[in-house]
Amino acid sequence: MYFDSLTGALNREGLRDGLLNKWRYRGPHSDLMAVVFIDLDHFKRVNDTHGHATGDEVLRAFAMSVQRAIRTTDKLVRWGGEEFLIVCLGTSGTEAHGLAEKLRAAMPNQIWPCGQQMTASFGVTALQPGEDIGEAIKRADSALYGAKANGRNCVLSA
Template structure:
């Protein structure tokens, strides 16, 4: 029971940030050891503060749970979705090359936007996707995913933006790939 409390988000039942950190470290080590691809996506519910402020936290909690249900139904076996904080989630996608991760994120984005949420109406999500390259560690791959998510938000939300990796000079590639609307 204590292990579950330490590693599980009480509202959604998803892995919490502590467990996600551990899983990301484990998946990074496996990806490096066996030369396998690994992608991560930060997912944020667009304008979620408005749901809580206008409809109340109980409705917001139900909407969070429904988002998790919809996302979980669209993931591949072996993918791991966890609650990163508030209305933000982290998706760990082992064996997913960058294009496959973008496709997965787009499928999830569409799955959220397609059908209204009970008591809320339409919700959308934004995705920031990054794929393991070079000398990435957990911090650098998450930084790229965060930058991609920030770009998706800045460009209008309800979209997938991918940050493929590092340039030859080792600098952050400043030309994110855009998907979605």
């Protein structure tokens, strides 16, 4: 099973399988890859205030909005809980930062199942030549924690 049953995004096994097969991406800049790490801000508050069923609806709505906004070559992965990754094939760090900023800016305009405004924090990085994707994910995760420490609802690149 390669997909998260709640959100329809890839799960970690789907990510691993896709990376092993390199998703057969042969487009422009096939040597480039970027990672966007996303965490929904104050998500625990949604579950505590509105219940886990509403929290699940928020996660589904978020995943659907991201899927609509990314290219077919980009892969959305539910990392766990309210954390997601976007693996952007053929994409530079600058381009991935722009995508993350676009997603961040669109969130307040969306109607959320909990009836409150939702925001997210984003950490972005580009895979370096010869680097293992795990290292890039760690770097994006570190940038994400920096974004959260910076007050949330922002994008930081590493």
